[in-house]
Amino acid sequence: xxxxxxxxxxKIIEKRQSVAFWCNPISGHATLYWYQQILGxxxxxxxxxxxxxxxxxxxxxxxxxxxxxxxxVDSTLKIQPAKLEDSAVYLCASSxxxxxxxxxxxxxxxLTVL
Amino acid sequence: QKxxxxxxxxxxxxxxxxxxxxxxYSNSAFQxxxxxxxxxxxxxxxxxxTYSSGNKEDGRFTAQVDKSSKYISLFIRDSQPSDSATYLxxxxxxxxxSNYKLTFGKGTLLTVNP
Numbered sequence: 001x002x003x004x005x006x007x008x009x010x011k012i013i014e015k016r017q018s019v020a021f022w023c024n025p026i027s028g029h030a031t032l033y034w035y036q037q038i039l040g041x042x043x044x045x046x047x048x049x050x051x052x053x054x055x056x057x058x059x060x061x062x063x064x065x066x067x068x069x070x071x072x073v074d075s076t077l078k079i080q081p082a083k084l085e086d087s088a089v090y091l092c093a094s095s096x097x098x099x100x101x102x103x104x105x106x107x108x109x110x111l112t113v114l
Numbered sequence: 115q116k117x118x119x120x121x122x123x124x125x126x127x128x129x130x131x132x133x134x135x136x137x138x139y140s141n142s143a144f145q146x147x148x149x150x151x152x153x154x155x156x157x158x159x160x161x162x163x164t165y166s167s168g169n170k171e172d173g174r175f176t177a178q179v180d181k182s183s184k185y186i187s188l189f190i191r192d193s194q195p196s197d198s199a200t201y202l203x204x205x206x207x208x209x210x211x212s213n214y215k216l217t218f219g220k221g222t223l224l225t226v227n228p
Binding site: 004042048 | 118120155156157158159160163202204214215216218219220221
């Protein structure tokens with residue numbers, strides 16, 4: 001079974017630029033999560049989708065971050081404009097549904113904002 | 115007070131040692147407790163999952179939950195160099211809505227020396 005795919009793996013941008021990350025969850029997984037993991041911290045949930053609907057985006061900085069999951073499969077997370085404090089690893093995870101605990105994580109995208 | 119506190123480490127032990135990793139939490143609504151292992155430059159992977167209080171054993175790993183003390187532990191017996199990773203505790207409530215959101219600890223970096 002293929003795992004959660006993410007691209008790119010690494011991205012370096014300057015502040016005020018925009019960036020987008022892509023995630024392809026495990027086939028058949030209805031729930032998709034985007035997490036931000038700052039160095040030395042645990043992952044923090046940014047947004048959770050159930051199929052193509054948003055379940056929880058309470059911790060998403062909506063003035064600069066946006067995410068979508070068209071057709072309930074792939075998802076993109078965008079930052080515009082980026083700030084220095086956005087430097088982090090952005091992890092995508094998926095699970096069969098909201099009830100199932102097992103979230104399968106992708107390898108993450110390491111973002112450096114200069 | 116943070117919802118989840120985790121011993122910061124780093125922790126360095128010789129091969130074969132028994133490792134004890136711990137987290138405390140403040141939210142009495144938490145009912146499901148997990149331990150994730152994260153290798154360098156990889157996404158977290160679920161290691162152990164426990165519901166409510168009690169012990170769970172899986173090979174060399176034992177997870178303990180003491181809800182009365184709001185304290186969870188992960189024990190690793192006969193530790194191996196391949197166990198070297200960051201260990202993250204995570205927990206969530208059991209109700210609907212945002213109770214399903216996982217709250218992670220900061221993680222403990224473990225190094226097992228041959």
